[in-house]
Amino acid sequence: MSRPPSGATVPGNRWDLAGPRTGPPPTVTVVVTHYEQPRELARTLHALGRQTHPADRLEVVVADDGSATAPTVPDGVRLVRQADEGFRAAAARNLGAAAGTGEVLVFLDADTTPEPGYVAAISRLPHLLPEALVVGRRRHADLAAVPVDAPVEDAGPAHELSSPAWLVEGYRRTRDLVEADDTSYRFVLSAVAACSRWLHTHIGGFDETFAAYGGEDWEWAARAWRHGALLAHEPAAVAWHDGPDFAARDSAADRARALAETLAIARRVPAPGAAPRGLLVGPRDPLVTIADGLDPTGLLVALDSLLAALPTAHVQAPAYVAGLLAGDLRVAAGPPPGTPAWHLHLERPVRGSAEAWRAVVARLAGPDAPGLLRLTGADGAPLVTARALRGVRRQERWGRTDLFAERAEPAAGLGLAAVRPGTTLEAHLGGWG
Numbered sequence: 001m002s003r004p005p006s007g008a009t010v011p012g013n014r015w016d017l018a019g020p021r022t023g024p025p026p027t028v029t030v031v032v033t034h035y036e037q038p039r040e041l042a043r044t045l046h047a048l049g050r051q052t053h054p055a056d057r058l059e060v061v062v063a064d065d066g067s068a069t070a071p072t073v074p075d076g077v078r079l080v081r082q083a084d085e086g087f088r089a090a091a092a093r094n095l096g097a098a099a100g101t102g103e104v105l106v107f108l109d110a111d112t113t114p115e116p117g118y119v120a121a122i123s124r125l126p127h128l129l130p131e132a133l134v135v136g137r138r139r140h141a142d143l144a145a146v147p148v149d150a151p152v153e154d155a156g157p158a159h160e161l162s163s164p165a166w167l168v169e170g171y172r173r174t175r176d177l178v179e180a181d182d183t184s185y186r187f188v189l190s191a192v193a194a195c196s197r198w199l200h201t202h203i204g205g206f207d208e209t210f211a212a213y214g215g216e217d218w219e220w221a222a223r224a225w226r227h228g229a230l231l232a233h234e235p236a237a238v239a240w241h242d243g244p245d246f247a248a249r250d251s252a253a254d255r256a257r258a259l260a261e262t263l264a265i266a267r268r269v270p271a272p273g274a275a276p277r278g279l280l281v282g283p284r285d286p287l288v289t290i291a292d293g294l295d296p297t298g299l300l301v302a303l304d305s306l307l308a309a310l311p312t313a314h315v316q317a318p319a320y321v322a323g324l325l326a327g328d329l330r331v332a333a334g335p336p337p338g339t340p341a342w343h344l345h346l347e348r349p350v351r352g353s354a355e356a357w358r359a360v361v362a363r364l365a366g367p368d369a370p371g372l373l374r375l376t377g378a379d380g381a382p383l384v385t386a387r388a389l390r391g392v393r394r395q396e397r398w399g400r401t402d403l404f405a406e407r408a409e410p411a412a413g414l415g416l417a418a419v420r421p422g423t424t425l426e427a428h429l430g431g432w433g
């Protein structure tokens with residue numbers, strides 16, 4: 001697993017432990033995504049010409065998503081374009097990132113205008129911690145009647161609109177994402193985001209299969225998190241969106257877009273708050289593996305219990321178990337596609353209620369979740385070894401074992417127990433044993 005060429009890491013999501021920046025600031029590529037918004041683009045490009053970040057360490061790339069007429073950009077700004085084949089902001093951002101050379105990538109939308117200190121503020125953490133994915137502070141204003149060359153740090157507050165309360169509360173509750181968890185991808189907005197070029201490349205960039213409005217930023221952030229990224233909010237990086245938040249719009253077309261966006265995310269993100277509870281439309285997660293040589297009857301009892309609680313799991317089973325469960329597409333001899341978030345290894349056949357199995361996953365998904373959780377039986381022997389794979393990936397990347405905690409606790413405390421010897425599948429299914 002590739003390691004960043006420079007920078008450091010921190011335990012868990014403690015990006016606040018990063019030290020001060022020393023030496024020159026990073027080289028930065030700002031990617032501005034545009035489609036048929038020439039006035040808004042002119043405002044944003046003017047603001048990028050006023051940044052406090054050194055001009056000789058800053059390049060701007062406009063990535064046009066198929067506008068009928070190519071946008072006009074000033075000298076020194078690079079323009080790249082793609083065909084109009086739907087709302088392909090994800091592909092446009094990747095196109096813009098590939099056209100630049102900066103160590104840090106800063107993503108803006110054409111209608112989101114940065115204050116002068118924006119680039120300097122949002123690029124600091126990705127320079128120090130190359131695994132950091134940073135979201136700035138997007139504020140809203142009605143700028144329609146404001147000249148494009150007016151200082152946005154003055155015009156924005158003078159014409160301010162309300163910001164989404166759920167977003168403000170999310171940053172407050174998580175201490176600017178220091179206490180992020182597996183649901184915190186929802187607080188990352190690609191209109192005001194930044195990461196190292198290394199991280200963007202390492203996770204494969206934005207998912208270009210998104211061809212309709214919305215969702216590509218949440219999927220990108222959720223995937224980065226599963227790969228061990230740090231999530232951070234930088235409130236000093238302020239950019240002004242021209243117009244209200246999308247959620248404030250409530251036409252029939254807007255509601256249809258929201259439904260399509262929710263389903264698009266559900267099909268790609270195996271995380272709480274995105275993945276369906278029963279619909280098998282998304283990625284397989286968690287990954288379940290099985291110790292060698294376990295009793296097949298006990299394993300079938302265990303898997304019936306587990307899959308009833310976690311229907312989207314992928315069971316990587318030995319051939320003798322996969323053969324018995326032929327036809328269940330969740331059971332296979334090989335690994336799942338994609339990047340699962342969690343791994344449950346059955347050391348012995350174990351069963352429990354739906355609440356018990358879900359509690360195991362919940363233990364791995366909180367803001368202070370361990371990287372490894374050992375659940376033991378009454379005799380102290382291990383029953384289940386559960387791992388948050390983002391921690392595994394981070395620690396393997398850096399060759400360290402101290403970045404995520406390890407814990408052990410009795411399985412009975414969560415409602416799990418070993419399948420008793422002699423239990424029959426008939427008795428389990430019939431409810432008498």
